[in-house]
Amino acid sequence: MGFMTLFILTGAVAVAAALGLLFARNAVYAALFLVLNMFALAVLYLALGAPFIAMVQITVYAGAIMVLFLFVIMLLGAEQLKEDGGPIAWQRPLALLLGLALLGELAYFVFAAATGQTRLLPPPEDFGTPHAVGQTLFQQYLLPFEVTSVLLLVAMVGAIVLVMNGKRAAQAQAEPEAEGS
């Protein structure tokens, strides 16, 4: 009973925050709605017996990644953008139609597959604790873990190279314009 109430309340918050992301006019508001959504999901992870993932969700996703988003939004001054239909007039009705179709299909498969489901048992004592997750991570998933570090390094180098090249290209573009005028 308690878990059901928690699920309904948190799920409502998550869906409302997602809708806020969809309809917010200001990109900063959209980012803050996404942070709210991530906190709601972290609560659900706690209820699902994943305390470690819940904390990582808050620190990495709601903390690091969303701060990066907010930083770039404010750096570019891109929070306000005229949101009319765009060049393709039928894009938005079609988007809604396809979204409803996708939701219908997903709901059908979720509830069609859920028939005859067994009741959930309480999880083992140490399920999802940092200790258990670390044991699995560093024994069974050691190679993916190491590959991930390479991926992060490549992403970092890639981001730096992209921004530096962009700077050079912008300067090269700006110089002929300055000469022309």
Next chain:
Amino acid sequence: MVPTSFYIFLAAVLFTIGAVAVLFRRNTLVIYMAVELMLNAANLAFVAFARQFEALDGQLFVFFVMTVAAAEVAVGLALIVTIFRTKHSVDIDTMREMKG
């Protein structure tokens, strides 16, 4: 206890909202955030299934999805900043040429 299918349905709803937002919005940064929302919905499904089958592998996958998402955000935001320098806009409709 809450049945797993409820969690999966919530993940489906969040994923759909994210997909519609990608098609709906014109601000590239908001589209990017909607992609993050879709990743989060997939993560919720992973954790729910990990709970149902009492296997930690699902939670480990969420861990890796988060890492890949962090890498993706770093590169993607660098791309957006670079495009902004030449186009002076984050409107997705200005990015219609192969050559800036």
